[in-house]
Amino acid sequence: MPHAHHSTSVPVTVDDAKCIAEKGCRVCIDVCPLDVLAINPATGKAHMKYDECWYCMPCEVDCPTHAVKVEIPYLLR
Amino acid sequence: MSDIKTDIVDCDILVIGGGTGGPMAAIKAKEKNPGLKVVLMEKANVKRSGAVSMGMDGLNNAVIPGYATPEQYVKEITVANDGIVHQKAVMAYATGSYPMIQYLDSIGVKFEKDGSGEYNVRKVHHMGTYVLPMPEGHHVKKALYRQLRRLQVMITNRYMATRLLTGPDGQVAGAMGVNTRTSEFLVVRAKSVVLACGAAGRLGLPASGYLFGTYENPANCGDGYAMAYHAGAGLANLECYQINPLIKDYNGPACAYVTGPFGGYTANNKGERFIECDYWSGQMMKEFFSELQSGNGPVFLNMTHLAEETISEIETILHSNERPSRGRFHENRGTNYRERMVEMHISEIGFCSGHSASGVWVDENARTTVAGLYAAGDMASVPHNYMLGAFVNGGIAGRDAADYCASTDLPAYDPAFVAAEQERILAPTRREDGLTPFEMEFKTRRLVNDYLQPPKVTAKYRIAQERFGEVREDLSALCVRDPHELMRALELQSILDCADMAAAASLYRTESRWGLYHWRVDHPATDNENWFCHTLLYKDEAGKMAHRKRDVDPYVVPIPEEEMGAYHQLRTAAPLAAE
Ligand SMILES: Cc1cc2nc3c(=O)[nH]c(=O)nc-3n(C[C@H](O)[C@H](O)[C@H](O)COP(=O)(O)OP(=O)(O)OC[C@H]3O[C@@H](n4cnc5c(N)ncnc54)[C@H](O)[C@@H]3O)c2cc1C
Ligand code: SF4
Ligand code: SF4
Numbered sequence: 044m045p046h047a048h049h050s051t052s053v054p055v056t057v058d059d060a061k062c063i064a065e066k067g068c069r070v071c072i073d074v075c076p077l078d079v080l081a082i083n084p085a086t087g088k089a090h091m092k093y094d095e096c097w098y099c100m101p102c103e104v105d106c107p108t109h110a111v112k113v114e115i116p117y118l119l120r
Numbered sequence: 121m122s123d124i125k126t127d128i129v130d131c132d133i134l135v136i137g138g139g140t141g142g143p144m145a146a147i148k149a150k151e152k153n154p155g156l157k158v159v160l161m162e163k164a165n166v167k168r169s170g171a172v173s174m175g176m177d178g179l180n181n182a183v184i185p186g187y188a189t190p191e192q193y194v195k196e197i198t199v200a201n202d203g204i205v206h207q208k209a210v211m212a213y214a215t216g217s218y219p220m221i222q223y224l225d226s227i228g229v230k231f232e233k234d235g236s237g238e239y240n241v242r243k244v245h246h247m248g249t250y251v252l253p254m255p256e257g258h259h260v261k262k263a264l265y266r267q268l269r270r271l272q273v274m275i276t277n278r279y280m281a282t283r284l285l286t287g288p289d290g291q292v293a294g295a296m297g298v299n300t301r302t303s304e305f306l307v308v309r310a311k312s313v314v315l316a317c318g319a320a321g322r323l324g325l326p327a328s329g330y331l332f333g334t335y336e337n338p339a340n341c342g343d344g345y346a347m348a349y350h351a352g353a354g355l356a357n358l359e360c361y362q363i364n365p366l367i368k369d370y371n372g373p374a375c376a377y378v379t380g381p382f383g384g385y386t387a388n389n390k391g392e393r394f395i396e397c398d399y400w401s402g403q404m405m406k407e408f409f410s411e412l413q414s415g416n417g418p419v420f421l422n423m424t425h426l427a428e429e430t431i432s433e434i435e436t437i438l439h440s441n442e443r444p445s446r447g448r449f450h451e452n453r454g455t456n457y458r459e460r461m462v463e464m465h466i467s468e469i470g471f472c473s474g475h476s477a478s479g480v481w482v483d484e485n486a487r488t489t490v491a492g493l494y495a496a497g498d499m500a501s502v503p504h505n506y507m508l509g510a511f512v513n514g515g516i517a518g519r520d521a522a523d524y525c526a527s528t529d530l531p532a533y534d535p536a537f538v539a540a541e542q543e544r545i546l547a548p549t550r551r552e553d554g555l556t557p558f559e560m561e562f563k564t565r566r567l568v569n570d571y572l573q574p575p576k577v578t579a580k581y582r583i584a585q586e587r588f589g590e591v592r593e594d595l596s597a598l599c600v601r602d603p604h605e606l607m608r609a610l611e612l613q614s615i616l617d618c619a620d621m622a623a624a625a626s627l628y629r630t631e632s633r634w635g636l637y638h639w640r641v642d643h644p645a646t647d648n649e650n651w652f653c654h655t656l657l658y659k660d661e662a663g664k665m666a667h668r669k670r671d672v673d674p675y676v677v678p679i680p681e682e683e684m685g686a687y688h689q690l691r692t693a694a695p696l697a698a699e
């Protein structure tokens with residue numbers, strides 16, 4: 044059973060201009076209880092890699108530069 | 121993923137789950153005997169994991185001198201659970217409650233106090249007064265973390281425990297963990313293990329269809345129940361489901377406990393009250409269900425009648441602590457508490473003793489039926505435990521485990537078991553294509569909704585068992601592409617185990633009890649003659665799911681017959697007009 048490509052809009056976005064991941068920051072990635080954030084290899088910045096979010100907000104609250112914004116996932120918005 | 125690294129660590133006590141009860145177990149074990157090596161294994165990161173990830177709005181069940189006595193509390197919980205409780209364990213919680221509040225206060229967790237420095241306790245339950253607000257409840261995890269560091273508890277973040285190891289005599293001997301980012305293995309050998317993996321919150325499928333839009337922190341997917349089951353422990357009263365009255369779609373608590381003391385209440389579509397008490401019980405949920413069926417739904421949380429200062433105070437609490445995204449949810453829909461009632465609904469099912477009465481069987485020392493194995497918090501069988509219960513029982517488990525270690529050697533474990541478990545874990549990584557964890561989880565949970573959601577119909581339960589069996593066969597086609605998906609694949613297997621346990625436990629108890637939680641349409645009456653007992657589900661010698669009854673121990677706090685029905689009279693005598 045080969046796999047289909049199925050895309051969804053992610054509820055958590057990172058402002059690349061504010062994110063300081065290149066200085067070694069990983070705070071949002073560290074704190075996420077569902078481990079759905081990661082460094083985007085294309086930009087070197089944090090991004091939401093998996094659409095599996097509890098809209099709980101440690102990523103946003105703990106980010107030192109206020110780069111993260113959590114929205115309610117579209118299916119339940 | 122061919123050559124996977126395996127580390128082996130020896131310790132005295134392994135605590136699995138670094139949310140609420142787990143850290144307290146580790147802390148209290150270390151306080152009891154600082155010489156012990158204590159390892160805390162957490163699937164996420166202890167700094168922000170579990171139900172209290174962002175903090176908490178208040179203690180739901182504080183037993184504070186001057187407001188309630190332990191005896192009163194034990195009585196209340198016994199009555200709210202139709203009498204099926206192990207009172208000694210509830211009493212151990214109730215007497216440990218106040219010392220734990222003082223301890224939390226001493227490590228920097230803040231509670232609401234009045235002008236003279238006394239705790240400001242509020243009434244929400246049917247009979248007593250037990251709710252203590254925490255307007256600054258967002259500091260809980262920080263305070264715990266500081267304490268863990270101070271006591272030198274060894275923390276392993278991002279390791280998911282998958283199975284317990286057992287020794288030659290069936291006693292616990294440690295656990296297997298797998299790193300959620302690298303898939304590296306960690307075998308932790310231990311004299312004693314405390315399970316504190318939280319609720320089984322990913323059992324039913326939320327009505328929104330979003331797998332992670334659950335009431336519980338979705339990391340709590342039932343791993344603890346599955347691990348206890350496979351290690352041979354007994355699980356109590358799993359048919360007593362968790363079903364909560366929640367904000368529709370958002371699936372978070374509407375927080376009648378927070379708003380109730382301010383005058384907020386649950387109302388039908390006419391704005392009328394239909395229940396006298398907002399305390400979450402099976403009977404309350406049954407009234408909620410009937411109101412929806414009667415055409416008076418939806419059901420709402422009404423605060424429109426409250427004064428401006430009161431509403432702003434409620435907003436500050438509800439939009440900043442435990443589920444801070446709630447404000448955003450309401451804003452998107454233009455819901456302002458001043459003008460519009462908040463639409464609520466009945467959640468999908470789960471297991472959680474924090475809010476109902478099921479879980480891995482534990483006695484008053486938090487001991488399970490497996491030697492050396494403890495359980496605490498939402499996954500252990502002490503009913504209506506909530507956050508303070510997780511702390512108190514975690515503490516009890518940690519202290520008792522410390523004593524147990526003193527007279528125990530590190531048990532031998534079976535390397536063949538470890539090898540077989542590694543094979544089970546890695547199987548989905550060995551396939552080029554096949555079924556994804558996402559679709560298998562979606563289907564399992566969709567089936568849970570279709571067939572297991574109460575009212576429980578025997579014919580539907582039999583179909584569920586067949587369908588779950590088919591999904592189980594499909595596990596041989598499960599396929600993952602990276603360590604993250606492997607975590608989800610393992611979680612799916614816990615979810616499937618829990619679904620099977622929910623079905624089997626519900627079919628075993630041929631009566632109705634606990635309101636909506638165990639409403640068997642084919643056995644509508646409560647049958648005290650045959651079923652005034654706990655049910656224990658366990659894995660038998662042949663590896664099959666089996667059941668037995670366990671007597672309810674003699675009460676330590678006697679309950680007069682006429683008080684037993686107090687939670688059955690929740691419906692208002694006549695509809696009360698909105699005030
Ligand atoms: C939204 C919400 C609001 C609540 N509001 C209140 C309130 O106002 N007052 C109150 O008293 N109670 C409240 N509760 C209940 C209370 O928070 C819980 O009862 C309590 O926190 C449970 O503690 P726990 O240790 O059992 O689980 P948790 O704190 O959830 O911890 C479980 C931990 O186990 C980890 N874990 C899971 N599986 C594995 C595995 N396989 N390997 C390793 N680690 C694993 C998880 O990542 C998690 O960190 C609320 C709960 C929720 C969800
Ligand atoms: S916490 Fe903020 S700054 Fe740090 S990696 Fe995440 S988005 Fe970037
Ligand atoms: S809101 Fe919670 S689950 Fe979602 S990305 Fe942020 S920390 Fe992770």
